[in-house]
Amino acid sequence: MAELLYNPEVLSKAKAELEQIIAIVKETVRLHPPVPLLLPSKAGADVEIQGFIVPKGAQVLVNIWAIGRDASIWEKPNSFKPERFMGSEIDVKGRNFELIPFGAGRRMCPGLPLALRILHLMLGSLIHTFGWKVEGGLKPKDIYFEEKFGLTLQKAKPLRAIPIMV
Structure with missing residues (x-):
């Protein structure tokens, strides 16, 4: 909601298109993942990743917060741009390693199916049922x-946002 209130043009597009809501959820978890680091794993064998050797038995932490802001992966990585996911095959289900807010493989978050159903439904309901303003007369750019x-x-x-009946 903070990103939508800060970017009212995105909020108005979301009211018109279901695909836009899906893109907003993806962009939100890219910029603001639920957890910054995935559960630790142990390297099962010596492995080389981009010139670095990860020795067998080393504990590995994946920083998904940093992946979501990596300029070599994302154009303008600190900007909220849901349109980057419009028509894109990238999803949050662990198949695309540039976007893994719920992890991947056997250590993936077991709540992923519920989260995806609830997030889309809740966001769609909130933006279609109400208008929104920031508490205390703040302007959206002051969030x-x-x-x-x-x-x-x-x-x-x-975030303190006030729903307004429309």
């Missing part, structure tokens, strides 16, 4: 996006 890192990611200052 604070700093994140508080921990086991999960959350906004350092919670």
Whole structure:
């Protein structure tokens, strides 16, 4: 919701197209993944990745927060641009390693199917049922996006948005 209130043109497009809601969810979990690091894994054998040797038995952590902001993968990686997923085959189901907010393989989040159903339904319901404004008369451009890192990611200052009946 913070990204949509900050980008009202994206919010107005989302009210018109279902595909836009799907793209918004993908872009949101790219920029703001539920957790910054995937569960640790152990390397089963010595492996070379881009010139670096990961020795057998080494504990490996995947930083999905950094992958979502990698300029070698994403054009303008810190910008909220859901249109980058319009017509794209990239999904969040662990098949595309540039977007793995729920992990991949056997260590994938078991809540992924529920999350995908709920996120699309909830976001669509919220943006189609209500108009929105930021509490305290703040302008959307004054929304604070700093994140508080921990086991999960959350906004350092919670978003206070007011629904308006339309």
